[in-house]
Amino acid sequence: MAGANDVWLLLAAAEGRLGAYADGLMREGRRLADALEGDLTAILLGPDIDRLEETLGKFGVNRLYHQRDDSLADYHPEIYTALLGGLVQRHQPRLFLSLAASLGSDLMPRLAAAIGAPLVMNCSNIETAAEIEFTKRVQSGRLQATFTASGGGTNLATLDPEYLPDPEDAKRDTVTQRHEVTVELATIPTRLEITSRQKADPKTVDIREAEIVVALGNGVGAKENIAAYEQFAELIGAALGGSRPVIDSGVLPHKRQIGQTGRSISARLAILCGISGSEYFTKGIDQVATKIAINSDRDAAIFKHADLGIVADVNTLIANLTAHLKNGAKRGGGA
Amino acid sequence: MKILICMKTVRFLHAQTGSDPKQLNIAPGDYVEMINPSDAAAIEAALRIKEQNPATEISIVSLGGASAETGLRRALAMGADRVNHILYDDCAALDSWASAAILAAWAQHKDFQLILCGREAIDSNAGLVGPYLAAQLAIPHVSQIINIAAPDSAGKITVERRLDRGDRETVECSAPVLLTVEDGINLPRIPGLAAMLQAGKRRLNTLGLADLTSAGASLGPAANRSEIIRLSRPKAKRRAVAQFNPVLSAAERAKLMMKGGGAPAPRPAKSDALLEGHSEEVLLELERLLQASGVGLKSRYS
Missing domain, CATH: 3.40.50.620 (HUPs)
Incomplete structure (x- = not known):
């Protein structure tokens, strides 16, 4: 007892x-x-x-x-x-x-x-x-x-x-x-009435509070490629973040920077796209529960931190994955 | 409507410039006295309610030694109507329960419809006086407030709370209610010089514990439920630190470092699953992992 x-x-x-x-x-x-x-x-x-x-x-x-x-x-x-x-x-x-x-x-x-x-x-x-x-x-x-x-x-x-x-x-x-x-x-007597709960909107949420994060690195390439990641992030309900080079190029605002000179995230899932995995960046992802890294370089340091590593061209993979998930969602939605 | 704000003039350690490690490197000038930031946010929130509802009366109460007066005068200059100073010199000897008991003894039977407190004081970081005060006054309490809608005619108050991970919650309750307010939800106004000078001339309503003690109730440290037995340096957060062999010379250690020898052992490649390419197999594996992490696709795309 x-x-x-x-x-x-x-x-x-x-x-x-x-x-x-x-x-x-x-x-x-x-x-x-x-x-x-x-x-x-x-x-x-x-x-x-x-x-x-x-x-x-x-x-x-x-x-x-x-x-x-x-x-x-x-x-x-x-x-x-x-x-x-x-x-x-x-x-x-x-x-x-x-x-x-x-x-x-x-x-x-x-x-x-x-x-x-x-x-x-x-x-x-x-x-x-x-x-x-x-x-x-x-x-x-x-x-x-x-x-x-x-x-x-x-x-x-x-x-x-x-x-x-x-x-x-x-x-x-x-x-x-x-x-x-x-x-x-x-x-049980209650005096408070909870009238509504609003889930955070990934697009506007503080990246430190976000549940799912898609982080972009130099491997993502030209600015024009970002749209595909925005679409992907929206599909999976993720907030977009970036490593310092990406932020410095002006694609994302500074408050979306992950790493030592940016913010530390504590997401449940982070998808790290084209990130090499320098220590300045990985300091910001220590608290993430599950990390998926995608990089074309088999020896990239980021794979040491990842739960799943994928050696692939990140732009192609994300485009394919977005299409795949959309199809899957249609299949699942129609069933 | 009568609003009460419980305010603390904190004694905040903003630097450690002392030379004596035994005194935790604290020099007498390292403390700054100021209105606790989340209390200032509460005052500002009340002032904004008053702007919409001119019939509102804003009272402030502060428990503390002589230094509490600075904060009270500033609150007056910000626009508070009445300020009350419960003078008690040894506040460090009071825990949150005992402090709340004193405030409760003062506030009861005064018919405040709304009591606002800051989320926590930046010097003691307890965050308990607000909820304890609500319990002792037997009124409802809502915490982590980021928005207060001015009460409607029926006395119903609607507030918005901050939850984890950026989520929000809306709560309705009827007055009287105690709200603990987050800091950073507004920019507390800075009083002008004229208002500060005027506030300096006003007489404060100062009272002692003896004025509050009635019917043999014991206020003061006797009500404590916990005590601080020592202060120390904060423990560093867990972090892998390179361990060097102290027997080696500096040059040898530097050499080791360049080879990566002294660094913490690299984590073994965590990814047993290192996939390659963009085949259907890779996509399926990714989909599985997304689902395992609770990514709610279907709900968004059906």
Whole structure:
């Protein structure tokens, strides 16, 4: 059963998969649970995920609380607070952690107030000495402060994704026990009404926030070729970015530059077109989850960073790919 | 409508010019006192509501030592109607919960329809006073605000929030409500000299904790839930750093570097799949990877 030294995590799901940084969060949770000699419990609200227990088991998650309800896929602050507050108060874990993303930053202060627990936001590190010590950046990053919480009970913290451990293969073989939670959501009083959600428009979104990025390098060639990439980017809902030579040539505005003197992107997918892969550029794509590189030079450095490398003339390939995807979309749409 | 803005005059460390590493290289002149940027954005947002709705009354409250007065006078010069200074010299000893408790004790029963706070102070970076204040006043709270539509006649307030990855959300709620405002959503106005001089002559409404404590409620550090036990230099972000053998001479190390010997080991070619050409096979593989990454083609092209 749940114990007073347990570590709890709030996982987020998007489009049938665990959200970004879930593995880092689980790894960090497991480390703290080991240090505290407690169990690791994960909470997921919303639709189910394929083979979820198998994935969680690999990260050493002992227990999963899951409420399967489609309406929970979209975060509502008051419903989440009521639901999680009830769970946390019933089981009294030692630590309750979430990512310091939009959801966690909004939810955790509400939860802390609701259950009367201490909270430290945006932690870069949590250590378990005599007391649990939470470290975070203050003075906008010039200093860091270490906090302790008064009283025993549950401590809440959000974790800065930038400081989470690097992804590596999860090797544990914990058996994750699933507990279905069934809270009657309709009985939770709400004062806020979420009237609409707008997905970001890739054409105008800040490239640092973009989900899919098509990055152009010198290999793309003349300015006239850009139109084909704009079309391709629109087709797959991507934002266009470029390496420094492309930006300097004036094809794209400076705020679309990726790399050391530009911006760092954290897209889920980046398609790197005709980019050689200098270090100045690759500094800007460290955080990208999946990278596809297309370059005509078999020895281009960019292939070292790519999940899929394609040796081909990038202009031809993108033209063919655009045509292929359009056909496929028609096939799929007509079926 | 009555709007309240909770403002902090931050003591922001803008440089570290001191020579003593034990003092974290902080010299006394390294701090700058200013209105917290997201609080200034909140004041500006309120002033814009007032421009559309002249019947609006804008109050400011600031908890802090004597230095809070600078910020309050500037807020007056920007156009605030009333400013209130809760004088407390040892704010460093208060955590977010205790600070919110003091503000709540002051603000309750004053019938503010809209309370605005900045997203977080740039010196403590906690981002908690706003949500905690809403909880203690038992009013709804909406965070990450980038746009506030002036309330309609029924008191309904519509706001726009910033989510991750450039997404936005629209939320409706009725007054009273507390909003935490992002910085950079507007350009806070710079008061003119005449307004600054005039604001300098105005009397501030200054009160102490004793004025707020009623019915034996304990305000101050006793309400703390967390404390800072030490300050230190920030930990560097994770980054692969070249490791050199310290036994080698500088020349030998330079030679090694030129050969790439001292550099971090190059990542093994990650791409097991290195494809070539533009065949149908390559395109299919690409399509598969796009789909695996959740690229929603069909919805866009059906």
